[in-house]
Amino acid sequence: MKKLGLLLILMLAFVACNDEEKDQAITEVKKEKLAPIEKEYGFILNDFEVVRDTIRSGDFFGAIMDKNGVEPGKVFEITESVKDSFNPARIVAGKKYLLLRAKDSARTPQYFIYENDKINYTVLALGDSIYADKKKRPVTIKRREVSGVITSSLSEAMQAQGLSNLLVYELSNIYQWSIDFFKLQKGDQFKMVYQEKYIDDTIFAGIEKVDAAVFKHSDEPYYAFRYLTDTISGQPSFYNAEAKALQSFFLKAPLNYSRISSRFTRRRFHPVQKRWKAHLGTDYAAPHGTPIVSTANGTVIASSYTSGNGNYVKVRHNSKYTTQYLHMTKRNVRNGQTVRQGDVIGYVGSTGLATGPHVCYRFWVNGRQVDPYRQNLPSAEHIEDGLKEEYFAYIKPLKEELEQIPYKNI
Known part of the structure; x- marks a missing residue:
């Protein structure tokens, strides 16, 4: 009788263990079914093996494809097929990309997704049907x-x-x-x-x-x-509130985030030549490589180098006004090129007679160098009288909204 009872207990324990294993297996299946679906760039990423990476300095499309098992002949076919809509040779270091591989034994690359910027991206199909599709993230x-x-x-x-x-x-x-x-x-x-x-x-x-x-x-x-x-x-x-344009014919300065290190003067002790002489420009000290912009629309009449000026650009804006920008580390425009106000024409450096990174900004009126801060420079066009009523009606709710925002105080 004791043996029969012991046998019954063992059988119950076995059944319980078996049920527990079944419950565990069912739970695991449920977990698999409940795995979140990951969507990005218009693809369900769960359907692919995903490779995320960033273009490094020296990387090029062919090398990336070769590293991921795409033959050179296929790379040439891809490049030729999409050259009118996407140039793989122009991928830029620092940009992110995704490679979507098939979930098979060959792990064949199916798509190359290149982030042009945070919003725009290009999908490059690598399979039998080759195409490049430019898209935007929502x-x-x-x-x-x-x-x-x-x-x-x-x-x-x-x-x-x-x-x-x-x-x-x-x-x-x-x-x-x-x-x-x-x-x-x-x-x-x-x-x-x-x-x-x-x-x-x-x-x-x-x-x-x-x-x-x-x-x-x-x-x-x-x-x-x-x-x-x-x-x-x-x-x-x-x-402004009176329908006058805020824009001027000239910008206040040829660059942002800087300080005036030396103003226009007829007498200044030159830090390199160690003698007193006129300084017919305004120096803006700024970090090396800071973009320098044209202060008004015009035509580049000089993009060159001299031992004193270093790399420099000179822009004629009209028959009356001309500006010049000295000591650039690099020039970004060529002689004869048309530039608009705010276009980057070069980058701050210390070439020529300069002790540190800055741009010397020079200003001519009718062929005579002057201090731009002392000139009564022209403004852009204001809103015409016939359009003012419409303009005032448009800005009224915006002005009221601004008035409702409390000022911050120190």
Whole structure:
């Protein structure tokens, strides 16, 4: 009887263990079925073996394909097939890419996905059907309001609010003709209404546009409203509360994020030549490689090098005005080229007679070198009288929105 009882207990234990194993197996199957589906770039990544990488310096498309098992003949066929829509030879170091392989024994590469930027990407099909398809990631626009106060610099004011440095560029770009950003004062305040871009509703992808702003400098409010008057070009401009253009014929300075290290003067002790002489330009000290822009539309009349000027560019804007930019590490334009206001014409360096990285900005009026800060320079066109009523109606709600944003104080 005891043996029978023991046998019964063992049988019950076996059945329990077997049921437990079955339950565990069912749970594991359920977990597999509940595995999240990962979608990106229009593909279900679960269907592929995914290789994520970044283009490195010295990498080229053929080498990347060879490393992943694509024969040279196939690489040539791919390159020739897509050359009119995508040039694999122009992939750039630092850009991310994905390689999607088939889940088979050969792990054959099916797609090469190249990120042109945060939003735009190119899908390169590598199979029997070869093609290049340019696509965009889904982008949402979010409207924001911000207020800040200057304690030492505009960039620090933005950082104090946890804001993108892109807003520094946007704000300085809007007001570069009306506010001297080298003379900002502690306590100056600003407010903005702007739009940000987000990928998949979560990843910040930059500033879409600034709709309206007000910058209180030396207790004077400078309003700015984005408004389209040129329907031919489709390019909006910024105007103030009186319908006057903020843009000037000339920019205040040929570069951002710098300081004036030496002003225009008839008598200065030259730091290299060690003698007193006229300094007929304005020096802007800035980090090596900082972009230098043309301060107005014009034609390049010199892009050259001399022992004194180093690498330099000279631009004629019209029969009256000419500007020159000295000591570049690299020139970005050629003689005879047409440039527009804000185009990058070179990069800050210390070539020629220079003790450190800076650009010497020179300004001519009717063939005579002058101090640009002492000139009454022309402005861009204002809104015509016949269009002002429409403009004022457009900016009214924007101005009211700005007024509702409280100013930040120190």
